[in-house]
Amino acid sequence: MEFPFDIHKVLVEKITMLGPNLRPARRPFSASRVDFQHQITMIVDEIGKASAKAQHLTAPITSASRLQGSDHRLYILKDCSAKNAGKGTVIGFLKVGYKKLFVLDHHGAHNEVEPLCVLDFYVHEALQRHGHGKELFQYMLQQEHLHPSQLAVDRPSEKLLSFLRKHYSLRSTIPQVNNFVVFEGFFQGRNASA
Ligand code: ACO
Numbered sequence: 333m334e335f336p337f338d339i340h341k342v343l344v345e346k347i348t349m350l351g352p353n354l355r356p357a358r359r360p361f362s363a364s365r366v367d368f369q370h371q372i373t374m375i376v377d378e379i380g381k382a383s384a385k386a387q388h389l390t391a392p393i394t395s396a397s398r399l400q401g402s403d404h405r406l407y408i409l410k411d412c413s414a415k416n417a418g419k420g421t422v423i424g425f426l427k428v429g430y431k432k433l434f435v436l437d438h439h440g441a442h443n444e445v446e447p448l449c450v451l452d453f454y455v456h457e458a459l460q461r462h463g464h465g466k467e468l469f470q471y472m473l474q475q476e477h478l479h480p481s482q483l484a485v486d487r488p489s490e491k492l493l494s495f496l497r498k499h500y501s502l503r504s505t506i507p508q509v510n511n512f513v514v515f516e517g518f519f520q521g522r523n524a525s526a
Pocket residue numbers: 386387450451452453454455456459460461462463464465466467485486487488489490491492494495496498
């Protein structure tokens with residue numbers, strides 16, 4: 333995804349984490365504060381729209397204003413390859429956040445839990461199946477200090493289910509009554525209240 337400004341001057345690191353204040357840990361010294369906030373907002377809004385389009389959603393579930401009103405975290409991957417050295421491009425993003433959920437276990441009991449949830453995940457169409465999704469996901473797991481089986485996923489697409497099966501051997505064996513999916517191992521070591 334291209335933008336009318338230099339991505340490398342806004343997103344300094346290969347993967348940038350953004351929270352509700354829309355401020356990355358490393359900010360370029362050169363950018364004025366107003367330009368910087370405007371450009372970050374534009375990036376988040378545009379990648380959110382692209383993801384919604386890819387998932388055939390009626391409206392984006394990721395935008396700068398939604399991020400500001402949440403405790404979600406957005407991981408954005410930019411292209412650092414030499415062929416994209418010019419203004420740079422954004423490859424994709426992953427959004428996660430903690431949510432209180434009732435999750436059914438193997439005995440059919442409802443458990444109140446608050447897992448980290450995968451809420452939105454998108455890699456540009458032309459760049460899917462090149463390992464970029466795995467790079468983003470791995471980085472997120474490291475930052476959040478979690479094992480993939482500890483996550484819940486909000487309405488996973490077939491592509492995402494295939495991704496989780498392939499890279500993390502995650503299989504969903506307990507049908508849930510909400511839109512969230514959990515995987516084998518979710519309840520291991522978890523203090524759930526029935
Ligand atoms: N068809 C089926 N499986 C796919 C596809 C596809 N078109 N693309 C990726 N995958 C899965 C497969 O398991 C694939 O392995 P394979 O090529 O051996 O079959 C694996 O992902 C590839 O792994 P990566 O290259 O690391 O993943 P990628 O960079 O493609 O990112 C992602 C995965 C984010 C799911 C990407 O395919 C995408 O953006 N899809 C469209 C949007 C989407 O469905 N997002 C998830 C919505 S649900 C949610 O966010 C909670």
